[in-house]
Structures are given as structure tokens and as C-alpha cells.
Amino acid sequence: xxxxxxxxxxxxxxxxxxxxxxxxxxxxxxxxxxxxxxxxxxxxxxxxxxxxxxxxxxxxxxxxxxxxxxxxxxxxxxxxxxxxxxxxxxxxxxxxxxxxxxxxxxxxxxxxxxxxxxxxxxxxxxxxxxxxxxxxxxxxxxxxxxxxxxxxxxxxxxxxxxxxxxxxxxxxxxxxxxxxxxxxxxxxxxxxxxxxxxxxxxxxxxxxxxxxxxxxxxxxxxxxxxxxxxxxxxxxxxxxxxxxxxxxxxxxxxxxxxxxxxxxxxxxxxxxxxxxxxxxxxxxxxxxxxxxxxxxxxxxxxxxxxxxxxxxxxxxxxxxxxxxxxxxxxxxxxxxxxxxxxxxxxxxxxxxxxxxxxxxxxxxxxxxxxxxxxxxxxxxxxxxxxxxxxxxxxxxxxxxxxxxxxxxxxxxxxxxxxxxxxxxxxxxxxxxxxxxxxxxxxxxxxxxxxxxxxxxxxxxxxxxxxxxxxxxxxxxxx
Numbered sequence: 001x002x003x004x005x006x007x008x009x010x011x012x013x014x015x016x017x018x019x020x021x022x023x024x025x026x027x028x029x030x031x032x033x034x035x036x037x038x039x040x041x042x043x044x045x046x047x048x049x050x051x052x053x054x055x056x057x058x059x060x061x062x063x064x065x066x067x068x069x070x071x072x073x074x075x076x077x078x079x080x081x082x083x084x085x086x087x088x089x090x091x092x093x094x095x096x097x098x099x100x101x102x103x104x105x106x107x108x109x110x111x112x113x114x115x116x117x118x119x120x121x122x123x124x125x126x127x128x129x130x131x132x133x134x135x136x137x138x139x140x141x142x143x144x145x146x147x148x149x150x151x152x153x154x155x156x157x158x159x160x161x162x163x164x165x166x167x168x169x170x171x172x173x174x175x176x177x178x179x180x181x182x183x184x185x186x187x188x189x190x191x192x193x194x195x196x197x198x199x200x201x202x203x204x205x206x207x208x209x210x211x212x213x214x215x216x217x218x219x220x221x222x223x224x225x226x227x228x229x230x231x232x233x234x235x236x237x238x239x240x241x242x243x244x245x246x247x248x249x250x251x252x253x254x255x256x257x258x259x260x261x262x263x264x265x266x267x268x269x270x271x272x273x274x275x276x277x278x279x280x281x282x283x284x285x286x287x288x289x290x291x292x293x294x295x296x297x298x299x300x301x302x303x304x305x306x307x308x309x310x311x312x313x314x315x316x317x318x319x320x321x322x323x324x325x326x327x328x329x330x331x332x333x334x335x336x337x338x339x340x341x342x343x344x345x346x347x348x349x350x351x352x353x354x355x356x357x358x359x360x361x362x363x364x365x366x367x368x369x370x371x372x373x374x375x376x377x378x379x380x381x382x383x384x385x386x387x388x389x390x391x392x393x394x395x396x397x398x399x400x401x402x403x404x405x406x407x408x409x410x411x412x413x414x415x416x417x418x419x420x421x422x423x424x425x426x427x428x429x430x431x432x433x434x435x436x437x438x439x440x441x442x443x444x445x446x447x448x449x450x451x452x453x454x455x456x457x458x459x460x461x462x463x464x465x466x467x468x469x470x471x472x473x474x475x476x477x478x
Contacts, residue, residue, distance in 0.1 A: 001263075004270065018123065019119065022266050022269035022273070023272065025273065026269060026273015027276060031277070032277055032278050042340055043340055044271075052119075052264035052265065052267055054218065054232075055217075055261050055263075056122065056264055057148070057236045057239065058213075058238075058257055059122070059254075061237070061239025062240075062243035062253070064145070066240065068135065068138040069138045071135055072142060075139055078311070080146040083147070083306075084115050085154070086303035088113075090110070090299035090303065091113060091295050092106040092109060094294050094298075095109055095110065098290060105162065107154075107158050108338065111155045112331050115144075115147040115330060116140075116144040116326055117331065118330065133378070151331075152232060156337065157176075159338050159343060183224055183237075187238045188241055191239075191240075195247065198247050217239075220234050265329070269329055287352065289359065295356065300325040301322040304318055319375055320377045323367075323371050329357070332353060334353075335354070336350070338350070401456075405450075406446060406452065407449075410448075411470065413448050413450075414447075415446055420468055421468060423468065425456065426461045429455050431446075431452055433451075452469070
């Protein structure tokens with residue numbers, strides 16, 4: 001983990017996606033690398049991948065703002081359904097004509113590599129703070145968070161057809177409808193129940209609320225999967241709902257899941273790096289490179305252009321959506337399904353998918369900012385910085401805000417915030433100093449005439465704050 005984080009920090013400076021270094025550390029630690037760790041357990045890798053995807057999708061859902069997603073909702077649905085299907089069929093057909101794969105095997109590969117990887121998109125867009133015009137960013141995040149169900153369905157369907165060639169293709173449609181409908185209803189329904197439970201349970205320790213959310217996340221996935229729905233879709237929709245509601249200790253929960261999402265990305269990529277044997281990748285590099293280039297420059301753009309045809313959208317914007325069709329760990333995790341099912345060509349498929357995913361990260365990941373500027377879809381830096389108070393208020397559930405002015409002779413001047421003994425149910429959100437808002441930390445030292453913007457829960461908390469700061473010079477706003 002430490003090596004992965006240090007490698008990721010170095011890679012960020014050179015514009016290389018952090019995730020690729022997590023994968024590289026795993027490969028180097030494997031049996032054919034310096035670590036010499038032998039790992040050949042696709043089942044365990046799949047379980048780890050599924051657990052990791054739960055955290056990544058849940059974290060991404062919590063950070064998804066409904067007001068920004070609502071205008072692009074139908075575009076996102078079109079991309080995550082029709083777009084994935086068209087991409088899968090296009091890539092599969094191409095692979096069939098250039099290789100010895102059968103039709104179903106080729107379509108299976110196309111299905112596995114058809115979706116945009118949520119971990120890759122969330123981590124790259126958010127870590128690099130890329131600002132895009134006209135709702136492109138929420139569209140990309142919505143697509144990456146919601147298109148796994150279609151890729152999962154196609155992967156399971158084509159794997160089943162390989163194992164049972166006499167199966168009727170039309171029987172797959174009811175299975176797909178069942179997966180999506182049950183997944184959507186279960187996800188939103190469990191989101192409503194989870195909100196009620198979190199706000200009513202009144203736990204004694206703030207640190208238990210993220211733990212409760214983890215339990216609810218796993219319950220949503222497992223229950224949905226048990227009743228025949230798509231667990232990935234349910235987890236994402238549940239998190240989107242919760243992320244747009246008022247929750248007790250919401251900021252704590254969101255911070256926890258942000259850290260857990262990064263931890264799970266590291267664990268998932270390390271595991272998949274250990275699972276692959278580099279000596280088996282070299283023989284398929286030529287085929288993999290051709291397929292990857294076709295996927296990036298033809299299959300993905302065709303899928304995007306056709307699925308967004310009913311919507312009014314500039315060609316440059318569609319081109320950028322096409323370019324952000326990043327692959328990552330999700331296709332590699334999905335490639336373990338044929339392995340575990342006993343498909344004859346599963347090992348070749350796994351290695352091919354691994355190479356395509358790595359190629360996508362290396363080609364598309366480092367160029368996201370440059371391509372956005374080239375296509376004219378990025379926003380200048382000075383226009384994307386939100387007001388600090390507005391940003392902080394969006395993260396809080398408190399309903400009262402007070403402004404306090406520190407007199408020059410106040411004995412609290414010169415003390416750091418951590419020395420104040422501030423009440424637990426209040427927080428200094430911002431300090432206005434010399435006309436500039438600053439975000440304080442525990443070590444921020446108060447200065448004369450500082451204007452403190454404090455968020456509180458109730459009237460009792462206000463009195464505690466006034467007592468702590470030894471002042472009555474305040475203004476209250478709801």
C-alpha cells in the first residue's frame with residue numbers, strides 16, 4: 001500500500017494515472033516480479049473486486065449531486081445502456097474478423113471491455129479537478145457509475161451462451177429487465193430506509209455512523225443480488241439518494257467513504273496485478289493493441305454518437321465523452337467470470353482484457369486535460385472555484401449560522417482553534433480576515449477583528465459558543 005501511494009504521488013506529477021501504478025506494484029510483487037508472491041486464485045480476486053466496487057460506487061454515488069445530474073439523466077441512461085451495447089457489439093465484431101475467436105467468444109470480450117470504469121473516471125476527474133462545460137462532468141460520472149450493470153449482464157449472458165450454445169437468445173431479455181428493474185427499485189427503496197435508520201438510531205459515537213453505512217451498503221448489494229436484481233446498480237442509486245439527503249454526520253460518512261474508495265482501488269489493483277502473469281501477456285500484445293486502438297478510436301465513438309443521437313449536443317462534447325471511455329479494474333474483474341465458469345478460452349480472454357484495460361489507462365488517462373482544452377470543452381480555472389462558504393455549507397446539515405466579531409482586546413486572540421475548547425456540536429466553518437475567507441484548521445491562530453462564521457445545531461450550542469469565545473457580538477442566520 002505504501003509503495004502504491006508513493007508511486008501514485010510520483011505518477012501524478014507526470015500526468016500518468018495513479019491507478020496504473022497500483023497495478024504495476026501488484027505485478028512487480030507477483031511470482032514473475034521482484035516480490036515472488038504466487039497468486040492464482042480468480043475466485044478470491046473476484047470477491048475482492050466485488051467488495052471494492054461496492055465501496056467505489058457507493059463513494060461516487062454519495063458525491064453525485066442530483067441537481068447537476070438531473071439535466072443529463074437521460075443522456076447518462078442512453079450511454080450506460082445503448083452506448084455500452086453498441087460498443088460491445090462493435091468491438092466484438094471487429095475481434096471476430098481479426099482473430100480466431102468464435103462469434104460468442106468475441107462478443108464476450110466486447111461485453112467485458114464495453115463499460116467505462118467508475119474507479120478510473122472518479123479518481124482521475126476528481127483528483128485532477130477537471131472542470132468541463134455544460135454538464136459534461138456529471139454526465140461522465142453518471143455514465144461510469146451506472147453502466148456496469150449492462151456490461152455485467154452482457155458478460156453473464158455471453159458466458160452462459162458459451163456454456164449452453166442451444167440456449168435461446170430471446171430468453172436473455174427478461175433476465176435483463178429483471179436485473180435493471182429490481183436493482184433500481186431495491187436501490188432507491190433501501191436508500192429511503194437507510195436515511196430513516198441513520199437519522200433515527202442515535203448512536204453514542206460519531207465514528208459508528210460510517211460503520212453503519214458500510215453495513216447498509218453490503219445489505220443493499222447482497223439483498224438485491226439475492227432477489228435477482230443488479231447489486232451494483234442498487235448500491236450506486238442508494239448512495240446517490242443518500243448523498244442528496246440531510247443525514248446525521250453526513251460529512252464524516254462521506255470523508256470515510258472517500259478514503260475507503262481509495263483504499264479499495266489500491267487493494268483491487270494490487271490483487272489484479274498479482275493475478276496476472278506477464279509472460280502470458282506478451283504473446284497477445286499485438287492483438288491487444290489493435291483491439292484497444294479500435295475500441296478507443298472507433299467502437300467507443302460509434303457507441304457514444306449513436307446513443308446520443310436523440311439529444312442536442314455539440315460534436316466536440318460527444319467527442320470528449322468518447323475519449324473518457326476509460327477502462328480499468330472493472331473489465332478485469334468481469335473477465336474472471338468466464339475463468340470461474342470454465343470457458344475454454346477464458347485464460348486468453350482474461351489476458352487480452354487486462355492488456356486492453358492497461359492500454360486504455362496509459363493512452364487516455366494522461367491526456368484528459370489536454371483533450372478537453374483541444375476540443376474547447378474545459379472551463380478556465382478562475383471560473384471553477386466555488387465560494388468557500390457556499391462549498392462548506394453544502395457539506396453540512398446544521399440549520400443555524402452565526403457570525404462573531406473578535407474584539408482586539410478579546411483574550412481569545414492569539415490562541416489556536418484547538419486551544420479554545422470549542423463545543424462538539426458547533427464548528428468554525430470559515431474565518432473572514434482582511435476581507436478574505438480562509439478555511440481554518442485546528443492550528444489556525446485567531447487574530448484581532450477576525451469574523452468567525454460558526455455553524456451550530458441549536459440554541460444551546462450558540463450559548464456554548466458565546467461562552468467559549470467570551471463575546472456577545474454576534475449575528476445569527478438560519
